[in-house]
Amino acid sequence: MPKPVACVDAGRCNPRQRDSSVCAALPLCKRRVLRQEALGEVPIITNPQFCQGCFLCLAACPQRAIVKCQ
Numbered sequence: 236m237p238k239p240v241a242c243v244d245a246g247r248c249n250p251r252q253r254d255s256s257v258c259a260a261l262p263l264c265k266r267r268v269l270r271q272e273a274l275g276e277v278p279i280i281t282n283p284q285f286c287q288g289c290f291l292c293l294a295a296c297p298q299r300a301i302v303k304c305q
């Protein structure tokens with residue numbers, strides 16, 4: 236069974252709710268798997284193969300927009 240990795244639920248994600256418009260989970264990812272193309276935009280998972288499944292990002296997201304997926 237494949238190890239779960241982080242995925243972004245774009246329907247829940249709303250970085251614009253933060254004063255900085257920066258995704259709250261971004262600085263938590265030591266692997267730099269999450270990337271936000273511009274302030275306020277929904278982050279993308281750039282290289283899921285590098286996600287180690289630590290889910291620090293999941294815990295950091297106030298919108299609960301990061302979920303575990305296969």
Ligand code: SF4
Nearest residue numbers: 264286287289290292
């Ligand atoms: S689960 Fe860990 S490695 Fe994967 S995107 Fe989140 S913080 Fe980065």
